[in-house]
Amino acid sequence: MAIRTYIQAITDALDVEMALDDSVFILGEDVGKRGGVFSATAGLIEKYGEERVLDTPLSESAIVGVAIGASMAGLKPVAEIQFADFIFPAYNQIVSEAARIRYRSNNDWNCPVTIRAPYGGGVHGALYHSQSVEALFYHVPGLKIVTPSTPYEAKGLLIAAIRDPDPVLFLEHKKCYRLVKGEVPDDDYTLPIGKANVKREGDDITVFTYGLMTHYCLEAADVLAKDGISVHLVDLVSIRPMDQQAIVEAAERTGKVLIVHEDNKFGGVGAEISAIIAEECLFSLDAPIRRLCGPEIPAMPFSPPLEKYYLLSASKIAESMRELARY
Amino acid sequence: MPMDEPKGCEDVSEVKMPQLGETVVEGTVGRWLKQIGDPVEKYEALCEVVTDKVNAEIPSDFKGVLTEILVAEGTTVPVGTPICVIQEAAVSSETQAAKQDSPRFSPAVLQLLQKYRLDPALIEGTGINGRITRKDVMDYVEAASKITAVSSTLSENAGGAPAEAAETATGARSGTVQSNGVIPDTTLSVDANQQYPVHSDTVIAVSPVRRTIAKRMLESKQQVPHAWMMVEVDVTALARFRDKAKEEFQRKEGVPLTYLPFFIKAIVESIKEFPILNSSWAEDTIIIKNDINVSIAVAAGDALYVPVIHKADRQSIAGLAHSISELAFKARNGRLTPAEVQGGTFTINNTGAFGSIQSVPIINTPQAAILTVESIVRRPVVIESDAIAIRSIVNLCLSLDHRVLDGLVCGRFMAAVKGRLETMGTQEVNVY
Numbered sequence: 054m055a056i057r058t059y060i061q062a063i064t065d066a067l068d069v070e071m072a073l074d075d076s077v078f079i080l081g082e083d084v085g086k087r088g089g090v091f092s093a094t095a096g097l098i099e100k101y102g103e104e105r106v107l108d109t110p111l112s113e114s115a116i117v118g119v120a121i122g123a124s125m126a127g128l129k130p131v132a133e134i135q136f137a138d139f140i141f142p143a144y145n146q147i148v149s150e151a152a153r154i155r156y157r158s159n160n161d162w163n164c165p166v167t168i169r170a171p172y173g174g175g176v177h178g179a180l181y182h183s184q185s186v187e188a189l190f191y192h193v194p195g196l197k198i199v200t201p202s203t204p205y206e207a208k209g210l211l212i213a214a215i216r217d218p219d220p221v222l223f224l225e226h227k228k229c230y231r232l233v234k235g236e237v238p239d240d241d242y243t244l245p246i247g248k249a250n251v252k253r254e255g256d257d258i259t260v261f262t263y264g265l266m267t268h269y270c271l272e273a274a275d276v277l278a279k280d281g282i283s284v285h286l287v288d289l290v291s292i293r294p295m296d297q298q299a300i301v302e303a304a305e306r307t308g309k310v311l312i313v314h315e316d317n318k319f320g321g322v323g324a325e326i327s328a329i330i331a332e333e334c335l336f337s338l339d340a341p342i343r344r345l346c347g348p349e350i351p352a353m354p355f356s357p358p359l360e361k362y363y364l365l366s367a368s369k370i371a372e373s374m375r376e377l378a379r380y
Numbered sequence: 381m382p383m384d385e386p387k388g389c390e391d392v393s394e395v396k397m398p399q400l401g402e403t404v405v406e407g408t409v410g411r412w413l414k415q416i417g418d419p420v421e422k423y424e425a426l427c428e429v430v431t432d433k434v435n436a437e438i439p440s441d442f443k444g445v446l447t448e449i450l451v452a453e454g455t456t457v458p459v460g461t462p463i464c465v466i467q468e469a470a471v472s473s474e475t476q477a478a479k480q481d482s483p484r485f486s487p488a489v490l491q492l493l494q495k496y497r498l499d500p501a502l503i504e505g506t507g508i509n510g511r512i513t514r515k516d517v518m519d520y521v522e523a524a525s526k527i528t529a530v531s532s533t534l535s536e537n538a539g540g541a542p543a544e545a546a547e548t549a550t551g552a553r554s555g556t557v558q559s560n561g562v563i564p565d566t567t568l569s570v571d572a573n574q575q576y577p578v579h580s581d582t583v584i585a586v587s588p589v590r591r592t593i594a595k596r597m598l599e600s601k602q603q604v605p606h607a608w609m610m611v612e613v614d615v616t617a618l619a620r621f622r623d624k625a626k627e628e629f630q631r632k633e634g635v636p637l638t639y640l641p642f643f644i645k646a647i648v649e650s651i652k653e654f655p656i657l658n659s660s661w662a663e664d665t666i667i668i669k670n671d672i673n674v675s676i677a678v679a680a681g682d683a684l685y686v687p688v689i690h691k692a693d694r695q696s697i698a699g700l701a702h703s704i705s706e707l708a709f710k711a712r713n714g715r716l717t718p719a720e721v722q723g724g725t726f727t728i729n730n731t732g733a734f735g736s737i738q739s740v741p742i743i744n745t746p747q748a749a750i751l752t753v754e755s756i757v758r759r760p761v762v763i764e765s766d767a768i769a770i771r772s773i774v775n776l777c778l779s780l781d782h783r784v785l786d787g788l789v790c791g792r793f794m795a796a797v798k799g800r801l802e803t804m805g806t807q808e809v810n811v812y
Contacts, residue, residue, distance in 0.1 A: 339486040
C-alpha cells in the first residue's frame, strides 16, 4: 500500500471511481485546468476530458443545482464547493431539493449527488476560508454528512458517497489535506457511511470528536497516557447518520464524556451527542458532559494570535481531558 | 507539544518572583512582611524584593493564608520561581463544605451504590473535592470482593477438616452442618477494618445429610408422576376430646397427647381398608406391603429425618404417642438407629406443626403415597342444619404415585380417613 496524503486520497478516490463508472463526473470552480484550488482534481481533466471535469462559473447554487438535475437524470456528479464558506448560495438546493426529493416524490426520484467541501480553520484563511458548516446541515433529514479524518477513510468514504443513491455532503478539513498521511490501498473500496471509529481504547474518560480534531485528540491522549490517564477516543466519521450505538457504548464505558469540535459549541454537533447520551445512558454518567468547542464569535479571526486563541489545540484538549479525568 | 502544568482545582496558590523591569532575570527576597499562618488580603504586601534595578514590595495575588515560605530572606532566585504558597480562604472553606455537608453523587455512582448496597461514607473519593467517582466505587467493589473471596476460602479450609473429623468420630448426622460453611463475619472485619462488609452471599457446604435429602427428593420428583388431592376434615369433636384427655394422659404416660397419634390411627385403619395405598411400584409389578410401617417426618436443625413406626396398625393411640415421642427425641439428638429409619411403607407428615394449611409433599420413594396433616384451624363453616358454626377444621393433603394409585381409590381412602376422624370424640375414645 502506498502512503498518501489526505488530498491524494481524495484525488485517488475520484480517479478510481471515474475510471470504473462513466456516469461519474466532477463540476466546480477551477476543478478543471487549474486542478482545483487544493489540487484535489489535479490531472483528472487531462485523463477524463472536459466533459467529465467541468469548470463552472462562480455560482454555488448553479454548481449544486446542475449536479442535482444531472443526478436525477442518472448521472453521478461530484460537485466541489471551493470552500465550505461559499456553500450558502447552494443551501436551498441542498436542503430543499437534494435532501427532500426522495420523500417529496414518494420514492420516484432520488438524488445520488456528492458535494465535496473543504472546511475548517488553522490555515490563516480568516472569515471566508475557515468556517465549519456541519451544524448548519446536520439538522436536515435526508442528507448524509461525512467528515473522514484519515486518507484511508477519505478514499473509502468518498467512493461510498459517490455510489450512495442519496445526497452526501462530504466535508474535508482542509488542514488535514497535507498534514495527515497514511496508507491507502490502490484499488477501489468503500467504507460504511454512519459508522463511528474507536481510535483508541481507554477507561478513564471518553472523548468524541471528528475531522482534524481527531488528530489533536490523539496527540492529547498520548500526553495523558504518560500520566496514567487512559482516553477512549471515538471519531464520529459520519455526522449524519450519527452512530448512536457507538456513542452510547463509548459513553457507558467510562461515564465521563468530553466532546471536542472546532465548530462553536451552541447547537453544534456536540449538542446532539450529549442529548443522545442524556437520553440513552444517563445512569452511566459519572460527570457532567463537557464540550470543548470553538468560541461563540461569528468567525475565525485573521490575526494569528487571535486565530490561535480561537482554534483548539492538543494542549487545550489535554487540559480539558485532564480536568474531566480529575472530576 | 508544550504542555501547561495542570492547574485548575487546587485551593492553594503559589506566588512567583515577578519580573520587576524588562531586563531583570532574577530577584532577591529582602524581608518577609508576612509570616506563615498570617492571613493575607489580595494585593497586600507579602515581602520585599531587591533586584539590581529596583526594590519593591510583592503583593499577594490571592486572599487567604500564607502557608509556606519557599524562598528564605536573602536568597536570589530566577524570575518565575515560586516564593510562597497561599491557601485561598474562600475556596478552601467551600471545599470543606462540598466534601462534608452535601455529598453529591453522579448518576453512575448512585446506581452502583444501590446495586452493591454500599455505604458511600466508607468509600474514599479521589475525584475533585473528594468526590466519589465511578472508578472509586468499582475499585472498592473489586477490593471488597477479593477480601470476601479470600475469607471464604480461609473459612472453608479452616472449617472443613475439623467438621469432617467430628462427623466421622461421632457418626452424628447433624450439628456439624452449621459450623461448616458459613463465612464468619469476623474474618472480614479483622482483615479490613476500614472496608465496609459487602452483603455477599453466604456459602454453605452441603452436608452428607443434606446431600442425601437432595438426591432422594430429586429422584422422586423426576421419576414419580405425582398427583395430589386434599380433603377438609372437621375435627371439632376430636379437639374437644383431646383437650379433655391430654392432661391426664401426660400425667399417666409421661408423653404429651398430640393430635398426630389420632391421625395415624385413622389413616392406618383406612389403609387396612385400602391396602393399595401401602404399596410400591416395582416396574413390572406392584408390591402391596403386608406391614404398615408409617414414616413420620421429623425436622431437626436444618435436616429432615424420617423415622419409622413399624407395624403401626398393631399399636394403640397411646402406643403411637409413645413411639412418636421416642423417635422424635432420637432424631433430634442424632440417635436413630438404621433400623429405625428403614422399612417405611407410607409417610405421614405433620406440616400443621409449622402452621401450614396446605402443602404438596414429595413422595418418599419407593412408597406410593404421602399424607400431610395440616394446621387445625377454627373456622366458620356451614353445618348440616344450614347453620353456621365455628368448627375445628384440618386439611389432609395426599400426594400419590399415579403409576400405582388413581383418584378413585385415593378419594375413597381419604373419605375413609375423614369419616374416622370426624367420628373420633363423638363418643369416648379408647386411647389404649
